[in-house]
Amino acid sequence: PPMNPDDPNYGGYDDRPDRRRQKKNNTSTILLVVAAVLVLVGAILIGKWAFSGNNAADDKVAVPTFVGEKLDTAKNMATNSDLKLNPTEKTCENQPKGNICSQDPEPGTDVDKQSTINVVVSTGAPKVTVPSVIGDQFDDAKTRLEGDEFELVVKKKEKESTEETGSVLDQTPVFGKEVEKGTTITLTVAVEVQKSTVPDVAGKTCDEAKALMTSSNLTGNCVTDTETDDENLVDKVITTDPGIGNSVDKGSTVTIHIGKAKENQQVQVPQDIQGKKLNDVRNTLQGLGLQVQVQGSQDGNATVVTSNPQPGSTVNKGDTITLFTTDQGGGNNNGGTNFFGGTTGTVARTEA
Known part of the structure; x- marks a missing residue:
C-alpha cells in the first residue's frame, strides 16, 4: 500500500501543489538573472563599440591645400593640422620657385593624424x-x-x-x-579722359574762384595782371583761361585773371610843337590823352610859342598842358600885359 507522506521514512516523489509552485518560481528567477546579465553585457559591448568609433573619427584629419603655398607656410599649415610634410624639389611650369606645385594625398582627403604628406617644391619655371x-x-x-x-x-x-x-x-x-x-x-x-566744365567765376574773389574750380575737379591759379577802370572789379575775377564754360580735361589747371587798378601811364610832351599851328598841336596832345589849355590867341591858326610843362617833359596821361600862342602878325589882340605884352591880353581857355 502507498506510504503516508507524513511517514518519516517516506522519501519518494512529492507531488503536492505547493512543491510544484516552489520549483516554478526558482526557474523564473534564474531566467530573469540571466536576461539581466545579457542586457548588461550588450550595453557594455555597444558602449565600447561607440567609444571606439568616436576615437577613430577623432584620429582623422582632412588634408589641406598646400599647392601654391611657400614651403614654410605649408609646414605651419601641416603642424596646425597634426600632419607632417615630406618635401622634394622639381621643376614646375605652373608655380614660381619655392612654391609647392603638387601634393599627395590630394586636398580634402581624410588621413590619420601625424600622417606624412608628400609635396613637390618648384625649383622654378622655365x-x-x-x-x-x-x-x-x-x-x-x-x-x-x-x-x-x-x-x-x-x-x-x-x-x-x-x-x-x-x-x-x-x-x-x-x-x-x-x-x-x-x-x-x-x-x-x-x-x-574725363571732362570738366570751367565754372562761371566772373566777379568772384581769388579764393572763391579757386574753391569753385576745386569743386569742378579743376585747379585754379590766380594771376593779378588785368588792369581795369572799374573799381568794383579790382581784386576780382575778370576772365579765365581756358574761358568760362569751356570743356577741359578733369584735373586741368585754369588761369584766373584778377583785376587791378590802372596805373598812371606817362607820355612825353612832343619836342616839335614850337612854331606849329594851335589846332595841330592841340590835336596831337589830345591824341596822347592830355588836356589842353591855351594862353594867348585862341585862333586855330595861331602859332604855338612854347608850353608848360615844356616840350620834351614827361607827364601823366590826363594832365593839362598849357600852350602859349601868338598871332601870325606878331601881336596879341592889341597888346597888353600878358605873356607877349599888350594892355589887355586874352583869357586862357582849357580844351580837352
Whole structure:
C-alpha cells in the first residue's frame, strides 16, 4: 500500500501543489538573472563599440591645400593640422620657385593624424623673354601673354589718356626682360579722359574762384595782371583761361585773371610843337590823352610859342598842358600885359 507522506521514512516523489509552485518560481528567477546579465553585457559591448568609433573619427584629419603655398607656410599649415610634410624639389611650369606645385594625398582627403604628406617644391619655371605689347589693344596683349608661348599672369592697370582707349601705354616687366613662366606682368591701359566744365567765376574773389574750380575737379591759379577802370572789379575775377564754360580735361589747371587798378601811364610832351599851328598841336596832345589849355590867341591858326610843362617833359596821361600862342602878325589882340605884352591880353581857355 502507498506510504503516508507524513511517514518519516517516506522519501519518494512529492507531488503536492505547493512543491510544484516552489520549483516554478526558482526557474523564473534564474531566467530573469540571466536576461539581466545579457542586457548588461550588450550595453557594455555597444558602449565600447561607440567609444571606439568616436576615437577613430577623432584620429582623422582632412588634408589641406598646400599647392601654391611657400614651403614654410605649408609646414605651419601641416603642424596646425597634426600632419607632417615630406618635401622634394622639381621643376614646375605652373608655380614660381619655392612654391609647392603638387601634393599627395590630394586636398580634402581624410588621413590619420601625424600622417606624412608628400609635396613637390618648384625649383622654378622655365624662363621666357617678355615681348613688347605697348600700343596693342589690351585683349590682344592679354591673349598673347597668357598663351602657351609665355604663360604669364596679366594684371590690368588703367590710366586716363588721350591715346586710343584700351591700348597698352606701359608694361612691367619691360620688353626684353627674362622672367619665369607664371610671373605677373602689369599692363597700363588707356581709358578716356574725363571732362570738366570751367565754372562761371566772373566777379568772384581769388579764393572763391579757386574753391569753385576745386569743386569742378579743376585747379585754379590766380594771376593779378588785368588792369581795369572799374573799381568794383579790382581784386576780382575778370576772365579765365581756358574761358568760362569751356570743356577741359578733369584735373586741368585754369588761369584766373584778377583785376587791378590802372596805373598812371606817362607820355612825353612832343619836342616839335614850337612854331606849329594851335589846332595841330592841340590835336596831337589830345591824341596822347592830355588836356589842353591855351594862353594867348585862341585862333586855330595861331602859332604855338612854347608850353608848360615844356616840350620834351614827361607827364601823366590826363594832365593839362598849357600852350602859349601868338598871332601870325606878331601881336596879341592889341597888346597888353600878358605873356607877349599888350594892355589887355586874352583869357586862357582849357580844351580837352
